[in-house]
Amino acid sequence: MKKLTVILLTIVVALALTLTGCQKGSKTIKIGVGGAHTGDLASYGLPTVNAVQLVAEEINANGGIDGKMIEVVVEDDQCKPEIATNTASKLVGEGVVAVIGHICSGATKAALGIYKDSDILTVSPSATNPDLCDGTYPNFFRTIASDSAQAETEVAFMKTMGLKKVAVLHDKGDYGKGFAELVQANAPAAGIEVVLFEGITPGGVDYSAIINKVANSGAEALVWGGYHPEASKLVTQMKNKGMSIPFLSDDGVKDQTFIDVAGEFAEGVYATGPIDTSTNALYKKAAADHLAKYGEEPGAFFYNAYAAMLAVCNAIDKADSTEYAAMRDALTSNYVDTTLGSISFDNSGEAIGVGFVVYQVKNGKYVEVK
Amino acid sequence: MKPILDVKDMSMVFGGLRAVDKVNIHIDKGEIVALIGPNGAGKTTFFNCITGVYTPTEGEILISRSDNSGDQKKINGLKPNVINNMGLARTFQNIRLFSSMTVLENVMIGRHHALKSSILGSIFRVKSTREEEERLIHESYGILKKIGLEKFVNEQAQNLPYGAQRRLEIARAMATDPFLLLLDEPAAGMNPQETRELVDTINFIRDEENITILLIEHDMSLVMTLSERIYVVDYGQLIAEGAPEEIKANPDVIKAYLGE
Amino acid sequence: MEYFIQLFMSGTVKGSIYALIALGYAMVYGIIQLINFAHGEIYMIGAFTALIIGATMASAGVPTGLVLVVALISAMVWAAAYGVTLEKIAYKPLRNSPRLSALISAIGMSIFLQNYVLLAQTSNFVPYPNWVPQFAFLEDIKGILNSNQFFILLTTAVVMVLFTLMIRYTKMGKAMRATAQDKAMAQLVGINVNQVISVTFVLGSVTAALGGVLICSYMGQINYYIGFIAGIKAFVAAVLGGIGSIPGAVLGSFVLGWTESLGAGYLSSDYEDAFAFVILIIILLVRPSGLLGKKEIKKV
């Protein structure tokens, strides 16, 4: 037992010494990546890691920023708020100057509680919740347009389709319900009546009751706020019931997996998604680099993350500093060429130069609706 | 003088089976009464009805702590703990001790009703609670001493010899301060020596502690030496009542035991 | 009125789906008083196996009808194998342990099997082919009842009838009833209790696999997580009907299906699951042993 006590004390002392000894005087610029890297949402988080690493490697190969190398620190948050605070504190403890992430809006909010008070610049490639840019988090930026922009695009499109009555369903989640509520709020101004607004439970075994309800409501179209698995269940069941009203959705559905899963039933589905920049030179380069390194096409939010990383590195370069205020200043006052085109950020944190357009599934591919 | 336990036309029906059928029993203060009958005659069901484990389908059960006619109370359908608090305590045919507890703790559970401390008092372990706990332990030890189990006080209940376990059940029941003690086959599984000690214990409880006793028993010699009155049930019905000698000679009883 | 019929039919279909899964819960509970938390995973594994075998055959150019039959059979075979293995490994060593230990073991198995499929296959949603034949006579009323729904109803009805007959008239059925009532007694009169338990797991797994294939065909997709929510719902249905009772499980499933559909249709689908849970609580308050559950008599 005495031994045990001694061992315990030694461990404490040793850990205390090592941990206090290694912080200061690092010659690298550390940039953190937070997001879901394991679990069922990993497919949304991992592409960001790849994007950040590709950019870092390229910059380091060219001599770094003002001679300083970039070091990427990757931490998983599983999209869970309570884990995200641990992740954030780990990144802060590592001494990162900026974070690319997080992926989910909920986890991002939880992590921002720590980044904000630690003065760490945070650029998310995917968190679209409008609240994030309402001024409460001055350190927050994103390279994706907010859900309000997305909902506005959707409603404007519904107006051009000549719809008068729509049903709005959502998955009761942060993202899905948020989008659905914004559509509901914008619809009256466009002369559209929302005749049904309800949430459904993801993972259910049968949605025929709610589809009957939609059919019965006299809606001329169904708007879905949520992700693709439920969307494909809904379109499949609608078509099997002989319903043919248009199905409109968000960028959670603008994903090739949706078309793979829903198959023939996906034809004709509308979904909003970020403006297509695939003709952009940097975009092509990023895609080629990814294919060369990982042997496959990049996944969700890859280009947004690539752009975010480019913007952050550019800001450090322009500011000649890793001080928060200087970096923030550089970020909001300069345009930078990215995979998403030439972008800058406004004072609330939204990217200028990114936006949404409407796509439609035609012959098993999403095609922009002009 | 009113009986302290008065059961009137009590029946207990399970589905179609009449386990207890219009039974009338009364017990006076200070008696030792036995309830006998062949296996499956409904004796334990009768106990369960009186102690509140079952709610009898028909009839009335009245108790009174003293023999004044004034304070007779109907206890049909009350919960077992309420009935216990009113002064009826029991033992079980198949011993139901709290096996993970010590002998002392088993008796302490029996004293549960006598404790006044509140949850808050327990949480903060205030002085009055501590004193009460101390007192409780001494009281419980006292009860064990009376029943002659003090040498086992710190043993785990399940490690006791069989006879001692039965006696511990009696001690635990006595700890609840009853005026009527219902013993369900107290001598089952005991050797002759243990049985003799049991007789002394039961007499002691009646004489010194002033507790009336109703017991179910198969050991006829014990029943005949101990009890003053005997009730005999068969197929749920009361078939005979009387002093031991009368019962011994009753042809219905002999028939019930020996069969046709 | 037509709206009501639509909702009622969709509730009936939903009820049939729950019933196919709930049966396994009820049977296992009846025999060994264990909430088999991993039952939903057996359902998922059955459906996955059918997809894999079916996809292999379809790419080899086997005709659709044959694909359906072979895929279904292999789903049932492997689900049964998983069910029996599950029982042998995770439940049998705990047969004389406190109930909570067996329940935690079941939860552990549920987590294990989900992640096993996740790692061995994929975390993504996979499209599920619709193998169910499309009936021409339903074309006009497909707004109320389409071919997949019809096929699910039909299967559930057939399974119910077969089960009732089996339990009532076969030797195994009698042995199962005896074991459910008193395991020690059944053993004494010469019933091989281990065998009865294995058969129970086989039957429960087979119906779950059947349900898995039909439901995935109907919904058009599958992933490793589908068993969890379906399993919880079926479990609620089984409890609602009186856990351990097979007719109770079926009745409970339909009550649940109707409540959810009518609740979603006339009130709000926001609280679709809450309606199910509220009905459950109300029924249990009135009948603490479920709709058809036997009232237990305390043995003293």
Added chain:
Amino acid sequence: MHNIDWKKELKQSTLAALWFIFLTFPLMVMKVAIIQGQATITWRWYNVPVVAVTFFILSFVWRYMLERRNFTQKKESKDILGKLLAQPKYSRPAIIALAVFLLAFPFAFSMYQTNVMISVLIYIILGLGLNIVVGYGGLLHLGYAAFYAMGAYSYGLFFTYMGPKFIEWGINTGLMFWIAIPAAAILSLVFGFIVCLPVIRLRGDYLAIVTLAFGEITRMFLQNEGQITLGPSGVSQIPRPWLLGMKITPVFAAKYVYFIALVLVIISIKVVKNLEDSKIGRAWEAMRDDDIAAQSMGIDLTRAKLASFAVGALWAGFAGVLLAAKTTFINPESFTLWESIIILCVVVLGGMGSIPGVIVGSVLMIMLPEYFRSFAEYRMLIFGLALVLMMIFRQGGIIPRKRKQHTFEVEGEGAVK
């Protein structure tokens, strides 16, 4: 354990290996992938020998372990460490070392480590609370996360609705934490009492499913009633606890919340210990051992159950407020059925009814996944398997329950031990 029949053993292991090859064939050897909307199969034959060898060996180990379990079950386990620690000579330095370690922790380790430790402490409180219901009361509770949510939302919503007022009045919003701590505990207690009242007469599994239902209904309410609860987007910007009006940085907050949590844990342990040794604790013990005998000895089961539910819920209230203060953000997703199951696993894995067990259970459940991130993919797989194996081979949990037993020394005055 003697005379191993090698021929038989070999045969059994071979059979097991063959069986598992068959069993895992479709899922392990074949893999479905979607290419261009078409399901295709890739064959992974290399998995066959892997499965065969693995299960051939595991089969041996399994049978050996099962036999050993049956063999040793009867004997008392040799708890050397426990016996050593029972002596004051050894226990005192151990306790001092532990105290030093715990006090020095946030200063010796990074903010990240401290935050992880806060999670552990929160789960200890949750575990102790649920332990009252499951371990002492013997009632299977699958909706404990609802009470956790109750605590977190009491603080969160209190801030949402009253925060602006506090700012208007010029009062530091951090003070709300100190109001929320007792308020949330009382609210959870009352909520626990109300929920319990109608369902108390249900037994065993029926009780489990109804508590599950209550948990889910609570979460749905939080999700759907956005006007009241802010819906799925949750409550953000929850203030950190007040300390003399200081501006609290995250690094400092982590240390500060750590110590608040630590104090709460110590209080919880003390209170739970006191409860265990008291009248109500003995009543729970008796109820769990034999409810009919307990009732016949005058114990009011309804009251005992109500007490265990309500007191159990109280700790969830504390834990909830701590969670809100730690993350500064809460949403309904943190209070799912899974959360209830995880807390249940903490209790059962650690050892039902055992306070040190709950502590070790929380440490394992939270720290292992956190530190074994490199095994991320296999983490849940191993976790599931560990639950099964624990139940089979160490049923009482890691530190089985060892209740303080009341004894009586006859010598002298009869000192109470």
